[in-house]
Amino acid sequence: xxxxxxxxxxxxxxxxxxxxxxxxxxxxxxxxxxxxxxxxxxxxxxxxxxxxxxxxxxxxxxxxxxxxxxxxxxxxxxxxxxxxx
Numbered sequence: 001x002x003x004x005x006x007x008x009x010x011x012x013x014x015x016x017x018x019x020x021x022x023x024x025x026x027x028x029x030x031x032x033x034x035x036x037x038x039x040x041x042x043x044x045x046x047x048x049x050x051x052x053x054x055x056x057x058x059x060x061x062x063x064x065x066x067x068x069x070x071x072x073x074x075x076x077x078x079x080x081x082x083x084x085x
Contacts, residue, residue, distance in 0.1 A: 006040075
């Protein structure tokens, strides 16, 4: 694991699915971890499917700003880059 990536297992173990009595902060943390897994692990993965690059974490700091990103274009650009590589 490089200094710029997280392991999927670590995310899963550190942010388990919230229970019915979980706090709002716990639910928000779980949602951010889940979105991070979706972005870095499935939509824009690299050669190591078990690692997620930390650059995606920075995109989730503010959900209001994250909604303004062109995620579809980013996914297509990543797909084309991987196909050419």
